[in-house]
Amino acid sequence: MSVFYIMENHVFNNVEDFILNESFKEYILGNDKEINNFWNNWIINHPEQMEEFNKAKMVLNVLLKARKRQVTVSKDSALAELIKKIKLENRPPKHNVKLNRIPWLRVAAFLLLVLAVAIVWRNSRETKPSNVNPVCQIIVPIGEKSQIILPDGTHVWINSGSRLTYPAKYGINNRNVFLDGEAYFDVTKQHGKPFVVNTNDVKIRVLGTAFNVKGYASDRTVETTVVRGLVRVESVKDHSSAIFVNPNEKAVYLKKGSQLEIQGNTVAKIIEKNTEKPVQQPILVVKTNPEPVTCWKDQLLVFSDETFEDMVVKMERWYNIKINLKDSTLRMERFNGKFVHNETVYQVLEAIKLTTPISYKLVNNEINITRKHNYKY
Amino acid sequence: MGGDQAALSQIFLEFHDDLFNYGMKLSANDDIVKDSIQDLFLKLWKNRQNLDKVKVIKPYLFKSLRHHIFDSIELRKSLRLTDEESNRAFEVVYSHEDFLIDEQINTETRDKVIQALNQLTPRQREAIYLRYFEELEFSTVAQVMEMNVQSVRNTIHRGMQVMRDLMVLHVFFLMLGKSADFFRVPI
Numbered sequence: 001m002s003v004f005y006i007m008e009n010h011v012f013n014n015v016e017d018f019i020l021n022e023s024f025k026e027y028i029l030g031n032d033k034e035i036n037n038f039w040n041n042w043i044i045n046h047p048e049q050m051e052e053f054n055k056a057k058m059v060l061n062v063l064l065k066a067r068k069r070q071v072t073v074s075k076d077s078a079l080a081e082l083i084k085k086i087k088l089e090n091r092p093p094k095h096n097v098k099l100n101r102i103p104w105l106r107v108a109a110f111l112l113l114v115l116a117v118a119i120v121w122r123n124s125r126e127t128k129p130s131n132v133n134p135v136c137q138i139i140v141p142i143g144e145k146s147q148i149i150l151p152d153g154t155h156v157w158i159n160s161g162s163r164l165t166y167p168a169k170y171g172i173n174n175r176n177v178f179l180d181g182e183a184y185f186d187v188t189k190q191h192g193k194p195f196v197v198n199t200n201d202v203k204i205r206v207l208g209t210a211f212n213v214k215g216y217a218s219d220r221t222v223e224t225t226v227v228r229g230l231v232r233v234e235s236v237k238d239h240s241s242a243i244f245v246n247p248n249e250k251a252v253y254l255k256k257g258s259q260l261e262i263q264g265n266t267v268a269k270i271i272e273k274n275t276e277k278p279v280q281q282p283i284l285v286v287k288t289n290p291e292p293v294t295c296w297k298d299q300l301l302v303f304s305d306e307t308f309e310d311m312v313v314k315m316e317r318w319y320n321i322k323i324n325l326k327d328s329t330l331r332m333e334r335f336n337g338k339f340v341h342n343e344t345v346y347q348v349l350e351a352i353k354l355t356t357p358i359s360y361k362l363v364n365n366e367i368n369i370t371r372k373h374n375y376k377y
Numbered sequence: 378m379g380g381d382q383a384a385l386s387q388i389f390l391e392f393h394d395d396l397f398n399y400g401m402k403l404s405a406n407d408d409i410v411k412d413s414i415q416d417l418f419l420k421l422w423k424n425r426q427n428l429d430k431v432k433v434i435k436p437y438l439f440k441s442l443r444h445h446i447f448d449s450i451e452l453r454k455s456l457r458l459t460d461e462e463s464n465r466a467f468e469v470v471y472s473h474e475d476f477l478i479d480e481q482i483n484t485e486t487r488d489k490v491i492q493a494l495n496q497l498t499p500r501q502r503e504a505i506y507l508r509y510f511e512e513l514e515f516s517t518v519a520q521v522m523e524m525n526v527q528s529v530r531n532t533i534h535r536g537m538q539v540m541r542d543l544m545v546l547h548v549f550f551l552m553l554g555k556s557a558d559f560f561r562v563p564i
Contacts, residue, residue: 016537020530025509059540062490063509073411075393079386082418086382089419 012049018056028060105299109147112138116148120168134168140181143320145296150177153188154195157297160317161216182214184297187229198236202253202283205232211245212294215253218313225250225293235282243283250288299341301348308333308352319345322366330358330371381425388434389418395435395511396442402506403446413445436513439521493543501536504529 018024026032027039043053116136140146142161149155152171158164162181170176175195187195189208197204199215202222209229215222224233226245233251234242245251292304301318303311309331312323323345325331333356339348345367349360357372393414400410417438494502500522507518508529515533519526 014538015541016534019537020534055541059490059537060509063505073397073407075390075397078393078411078414079389082389082415083382083386085415085419086385086422089422 012052015052015055015059018052019060024056025060025064028057028064105145105147108144112146112148135165136168136170137163137165139163141320142317145299147297150175152190155186157184159183159214159296160320179213179215181216182212182296184210184212184294186210201236201255202251203234203236205234206230212290214293216317220255222253222255223250223293224253225288225290227290227294233283238282241283243285245285248287248290249285250290250293252284252286254282254284301339301341301343303335303337305334305336307331308335311335315345315348321345324366324368326368327371330356330369381422385418385422385425388421388438392435392438396438399439399506399511400442400446402503403443404450409446409449413442413449416449417441417445433517436517436520439507439511439513440523443521489543490540493540496539496543497536501532501539504532505536508533 012018012021023035024039026035030036043050046053116138119136120134138146138148138158140158140160140162145157145159147155147157148164150166150170152175154175156164156177159182162179162183164181164183165178167176171193175190175193176198177196178198180199183197185195185197185206187206187209191207194205194207196206197213199213199222200217201215202224204211204213204224206229209231210227211229211231212225212227213222214225224231224245226247226249228247231245231251232242233245233253235253243251289304292302295302296318301314303314306314308325312325315321316323335352335355337348337351339351349358349367349369352358358369359372360367360369362368396414396417397410400413401407404410420441494505497505504518504522507513507521508515513521515529516526518533519529522529524532
């Protein structure tokens with residue numbers, strides 16, 4: 001009762017002193033019996049402050065008792081709206097903005113779209129009497145990159161030296177595309193209509209996801225790297241090989257005569273070997289960081305702990321130039337690096353030179369790389 | 378993640394109406410208020426790992442809403458998207474809709490309170506709103522309005538002085554059921 005004792009002797013000079021008093025506020029709210037009794041007795045003992053007491057009581061009474069909640073929106077529908085926004089937020093951002101930074105790419109994409117539409121139109125006219133299914137084909141030459149938006153909104157980035165084929169009636173009954181080379185797919189979800197990427201060796205089925213497929217004819221593997229969503233990969237020859245791939249994983253399909261060497265469970269590397277044992281599981285799933293695999297579509301040439309040998313293959317496609325590694329001891333050197341689209345092949349080679357003693361020479365439009373033996377720091 | 382979303386939904390439902398009411402005292406434009414509440418919770422969601430540091434959620438939400446609404450009004454100003462009403466941050470007037478008609482308080486009294494409230498400065502009005510409509514402690518009002526506690530006390534004190542002067546003359550006798558005597562009381 002010490003609080004009340006203090007209050008007993010407290011001097012309230014004016015109305016505001018009452019109003020601002022915490023206990024007095026509780027008294028007006030009238031929820032606490034003890035406080036009610038206290039103030040009812042207090043005013044009997046302090047009749048000289050009756051005037052201030054009553055004024056304060058009136059002001060607070062109006063404020064505390066007469067206020068009204070006036071909510072004009074339903075909190076449930078507001079919550080539903082919020083949840084919708086959160087779901088959108090959880091999706092990774094689209095890459096449309098980046099497109100604007102690369103004007104030539106926009107022009108190229110537009111021209112390809114025009115071309116594709118023209119082919120569809122021509123094919124649909126020409127092949128009507130026959131039973132041949134008209135197709136659209138996009139061929140991206142070495143050293144170039146392109147992108148296309150399919151009728152269902154699926155966005156496809158196509159890497160150098162690749163070919164994407166799809167039926168003119170894509171999306172009507174099914175969504176099938178055929179890929180030779182490398183492409184990144186950002187697939188629009190459509191219920192009941194899976195999106196299927198066919199390569200010579202594997203079939204990839206998805207609903208709404210983003211993933212990269214690298215399966216050049218000259219490669220020893222077909223690698224499917226998943227950025228988001230769930231992807232099903234199976235061998236064309238063996239349907240029981242079907243395997244599911246989650247984000248940050250890649251499925252590696254081994255073509256005939258290749259063997260997989262796994263390093264630290266994260267890096268997969270193929271070595272060519274005439275092995276007697278047939279590969280048990282033709283598709284392997286390994287953990288991976290999709291970033292270095294998919295950044296080509298953002299015009300970045302990235303090497304992430306890659307051997308010189310693999311880098312050469314990438315650079316040849318990127319720059320449309322032939323590169324010969326003249327020294328076999330260089331082949332297994334590993335590098336990390338990141339280059340933007342307008343950096344030349346010479347800038348890349350100069351960067352390699354900083355850590356590895358090499359020299360290079362341009363002969364007949366081919367680059368020959370040799371190890372520099374008398375290299376000094 | 379599902380658990381996080383459930384927790385966020387719970388906070389949303391618990392505080393939405395309070396936030397909306399407070400927001401409507403800061404901007405009369407209910408679109409601004411609605412959007413600001415959405416933005417506030419979306420931001421809350423993005424920064425959900427930092428939320429553990431927030432001990433008491435209500436003042437935090439109120440303070441954040443205050444910032445969101447203020448920013449939104451500033452943005453509209455800069456984009457020249459304003460109409461007269463949404464332009465006046467923290468200057469929303471009270472109306473009949475803010476009050477219930479209680480059997481203890483007749484319409485005349487209510488009108489006087491509204492009139493008196495609207496005579497206050499925006500700051501006084503906001504502080505009184507938070508203190509007596511939302512029943513926040515002085516220290517919490519201070520936190521929301523980013524003032525020190527003594528300034529809040531002074532602000533409310535001055536506000537109440539104005540209210541008393543305006544109200545008492547007209548309606549005091551009505552409240553007490555007395556009449557002419559109180560008219561003669563010098564105030």
